[in-house]
Amino acid sequence: MTHPVSTPLLEVRGISKRYGAVLANDQVDLSLYGGEVHALLGENGAGKSTLSKIMYGFTRPDSGEILLGGKPVDLHSPRDARALGIGMVFQNFLLIPALSVLENIALFLTDLPPIFRREAVEQRIREFGERFGLVVDPWAQVRQLSVGDQQKVEILKLLLAQARVLILDEPTKVLAPHEVVALFRVFEVLKAEGYSILFITHKLREVVACADRITVMRQGRVEGRLTSGQADVDTLVTMMFGEGGAGEPTATGTVPEQPPSTLPIFELRGASSKATGSETPLKNLDVSIGAGEIVGVAGVSGSGQKELGDLILGLRPLSTGSKWFCGADASSWTIARIRESGVAFVPEDPLVMAAVPGMSVRENLVLGTGRRYWKGATINWRALEVAMGKSFSALAFPVPGLDPPMGALSGGNLQRVVIAREMAHKPKLVVALYPTRGLDVRSALSVRDLLRRVRDGGGGVLLISEDLEELAEMADRLLVLYGGAIAGEFKRGVWQAEQVGHLMTGSKEALHA
Amino acid sequence: MPEARMAAALRTSQAVRISLRYALVCAVALAMFAAILLAAGKDPLKAYADTFTYTLANAYGFSELLVRMTPLLLAAVAVALPSRLGLINVGGEGQLYLGAWMASAGALMFPGLPAWILLPLVVVMGFLGGAIWGAIPGVLRAAKLVNETIATLLLNYIAPLIVSFFIFGPWRAVDSSAYPQSSAFPEAARLPSFFNTRIHAGILISLAVLLAYWLIMEKTRWGVEMRAIGGNPEAAQRLGIPVAVWIVIALAIGGGLAGLAGMGEVMGIHGRLRQGLSPGYGFTGFLISWLAGGRPLGILFMAFLFAIITSAGDTLQITQGLPYSVVNILLAMILFIVLARRPARGTAK
Amino acid sequence: MTTPLVLGVLAGAVLSGTSLLYATLGETIVERSGIVNLGLEGILLIGASVGFSVAAASGSAWLGLAAAAAAGGLGNLLFGWLVVTRKANQLASGLAMMFFGFGVSALVGAPYVGAVIVGLPKWRPSWLDGLPWVRSTTLFNYDLLTWLAVPVAILVWWALFRTRWGLGVRAVGESPAAAFAAGRNPAVLQYQALSSGGVLGGLAGAHLSLSLTLTWAEYMTAGRGFIAIALVIFSKWHPLRAIAGALLFGGAEALQLQLQARGSDISPFLLEMAPYLLTILVLLAWGGSRRLAAPASLGRTFYGSD
DSSP: OOOSSSOOSEEEEEEEEEETTEEEEEEEEEEEOTTEEEEEEOOTTSSHHHHHHHHTTSSOOSEEEEEETTEEEOOOSHHHHHHTTEEEEOSSOOOOTTSBHHHHHHHHOTTOOSBOOHHHHHHHHHHHHHHHTOOOOTTSBGGGSOHHHHHHHHHHHHHHTTOSEEEEESTTTTSOHHHHHHHHHHHHHHHHTTOEEEEEESOHHHHHHHOSEEEEEETTEEEEEEEGGGOOHHHHHHHHHOTTOOOSOOOOSOOOOOOOOOOOSEEEEEEEEOOOTTOOOEEEEEEEEOTTEEEEEEOSTTSSHHHHHHHHHTSSOOSEEEEEETTEEOTTOOHHHHHHTTEEEEOSOHHHHTOOTTSBHHHHHHTTOTTTTEETTEEOHHHHHHHHHHHHHHTTOOOOOSSSBGGGSOHHHHHHHHHHHHHTTOOSEEEEESTTTTOOHHHHHHHHHHHHHHHHTTOEEEEEOSOHHHHHHHOSEEEEEETTEEEEEEETTSOOHHHHHHHHTTOSOOEEO | OHHHHHHHHHHHHHHHHHHHHHHHHHHHHHHHHHHHHHHTTOOHHHHHHHHHHHHTSSHHHHHHHHHHHHHHHHHHHHHHHHHTTTOOOOOHHHHHHHHHHHHHHHHHHOTTSOHHHHHHHHHHHHHHHHHHHHHHHHHHHHTTSSOHHHHHHHHHHHHHHHHHHHHHTTTBOSSOSSSOBBOOOOGGGSOOBOTTSSOBTHHHHHHHHHHHHHHHHHHSHHHHHHHHHHHOHHHHHHTTOOHHHHHHHHHHHHHHHHHHHHHHIIIIIISSOBSOOOSSHHHHHHHHHHHTTTOHHHHHHHHHHHHHHHHHHHHHHHHSOOOGGGHHHHHHHHHHHHHHHSOOOSOOO | OOHHHHHHHHHHHHHHHHHHHHHHHHHHHHHHTTOOOTTHHHHHHHHHHHHHHHHHHHSOHHHHHHHHHHHHHHHHHHHHIIIIISOOOHHHHHHHHHHHHHHHHHHHHGGGTTOOOOOOOEEOOHHHHTOHHHHTSOTTOEEHHHHHHHHHHHHHHHHHHHBHHHHHHHHHHHOHHHHHHTTOOHHHHHHHHHHHHHHHHHHHHHHIIIIISOSOOTTTTTTHHHHHHHHHHHTTTOHHHHHHHHHHHHHHHHHHHHHHHTTOSSOHHHHHHHHHHHHHHHHHHHTTTHHHHSOTTTTOOOOOOO
């Protein structure tokens, strides 16, 4: 425990912020001392991000005050916050992929002269990198760095700009397990040098592992404050979700019996695919998805997961190898033919990948159904409505209004419409690309439940996810992708997060268990 | 059904509001243009009054507006249809010239054919000429090689040179050596004109095209697919809509329609192939479609308005001694005002 | 090909490439800040007509040059008001600027159609005059703008890639949100890029009327603005590569003029197509690789944070 008697480096008092009908922050108090790691814990939508943006001057609070070293300050913009020594690492890094590490950092430095010597900046980067265990090549283009290295650049940026308070929004979300350990080691060095770290997360074990103090938020309010000694996973769960709320997702349901050894629903044989731009080329993949099987795909971002999904869906051509669907060679099928044969797609962000916001819900329901509802030059809307109505009721989803534009629906309703459409014609294979990313806990549970039902009904599922806990819970088999190739393959229950983490980051030889 | 009546009333009031807004935009643009004319030492009031007398005040002037609307409507739909897929066709000018060239080729190569064969033939060839000129950027865009905006713009500069090559060279009429033009087309290739004016059958084609555009976009499955591409190309692709094929088709049809406009000009009005067929009809069509948001009724209304405005260009030339191009300032003013009022949505790339 | 033809083409390439280079450099700065200005054609026309008119009225080509630069800068500021401040669609605003340029240049130039002016002075360093194969051509007999074209390209490169300002401009073009988060003001940087790009565009137009043709005619830029936009892509948004692009296209134009002047059998209309066809071909050849080089946020409107 650190100095509770000294003045906090940064403190907020009585912060409130309202977005429309939602009270995102309600009378929030929080203090950050030098030399501590302070965890801000809460589930999605608890108000953590809003609070951190207010502390960084990105958003202005409706009421409340911000004190720096005991003196009230007014933060109009991130610029003010930075001038006062507050720095923030956002979930989506604010790095520019096309620029070098050096340029990204130089952009951030306010004390840079109009005509600057790049070597001087390089010197400072190397110095700080060694001091804090954040070594990166200053001349490398950011787009070539791993996510872990990009995070190092983000932190270096703040340190070089003389920030004393570091706000990190879910920094471990994108990291492999051993990278998380490395990050916590950086935290230790920073602490020892008197920096103050606000560590925003919803992962309980990490909080217990590294935080000195913990503030738990729920529905915009501070639910509790603990010191590291008082915190255990059960107490934190109760605070995060309230009494009787959903706990941290744990593996439920029985381990299914071995799938019957029939023809696989889908197969890739020695499949490769070329890449353009920032895509990842796929190298010699052998993937088979059986009936009644969920195949999970793990990997750090940019390992070829999206490309694998797109390859199956027919969005990218094979350069070598072949693709088989229910025993038929599907290597050169069009996207439309693949979909008509019974492949469905549940994406991360339906509004981007699977819906047209400006068109009505009804029109969106007919998209992607191939020629099922064609009637001459027009569409048989009545037959469509009947079929989709059935799908909605089979899924126990409420039927939305069909006339308003898709973009007017709330996020949850929108995803339900897309799922109802994709499930309407009994898909044999579902490709799910990060299907629970950004969903609240309850919606995520219902999506997982749906995928299990597809499996139990004899369908195949390819579940691409970056959440190892989700994969542990769902996948009958797990593929680990690294650099567009399969780095490892596991049956359910025989793998450990640590081992998978090493495969995901290419730090261990591939092995097949 | 009171609800239906209310909805109808709501629609009417909305239409009134939109019309008022357009009127206001035009008034402000006219005022700004007047200020510029004043600064140039010209008399804007007289220019506006002259424009009114030459266009709306008498039957002949009005008939000339319809003559001018004929290519404008086609050039506008040529832009509007691809725009529903998110494509920007600024090549109407070149497509118009190539349509005129192909139609002329038909008329000059088969002078002996009877009208019932020759007339449909030149119409089809006019469409094809423009369609080729639209399909080229379409293919380049569908293959993700060249952005269609820049490709259509560049092709604008090539098409008139093709026309010039033929009328200075192989097709140059022997009877008019002083003025470069083709020989006169056979009567059988000419679009019939009406009421002793220059109004020709092209106006019927234009209106039919406008109606067909509305039907296809709103009532058919093709319209649904094209609008899906415009609304979210990534989702459309993922849902199995053949995006690349539609891009080529839409730009080819768009080009074809502009080609029909060129065909109408040579077959309905000039009766020969000449240089300077179009005082920027292709570009004006872009403006019309853009201001109307691609909506068919809006296109009809804006085409009428722009027929008047471009007539003002002639007026400036005749009574004020200013180049016709000066009217482009007025077009720009209208665009500026609308652009400044309406923020962009998403990307335009 | 005879030697004089080669020399003529070379000399012509530099002369007509000058205006292309200035226009390309201007557009490069603007696009590096994330903005596509399709109105460049209009800016060139305004530069050509204002430059010519002021030179004709005042008798000083230098005054014309200054006026053209100022007019180009102002034109781009108007464009900036639309796309930066009003957040209007960039392509539509660019086309609006094109119309504006068509009209304004016609209006400004109308009284001076057919006027005779003294163009920008040209000179050849005396030591080059001694070379026999040079003396008979226009090679190295250049005006100030031509002499400065390559140094200006280097200056633009240096400003974009070696200064704090240039880093900010490129950052805005890649990600306005990241630049904003780093404490830069995207709108200010974009206005600065637009005004400097506009000045270069104005100079490019003025070079056509004050040095190359010594006349004013409506639409005299004949699509050079669009060719310059294609050249920006060709040069992968890099000022130094733009030099090669401008020379190549200047060469195409010069070759066509030389062939015409020598009474070639090929129809002048077909020859005139060459630069446009070449542009499309170049875009085609560069099509696949250009995506990585383009500023990531090119053409997008930044709505600010929150």
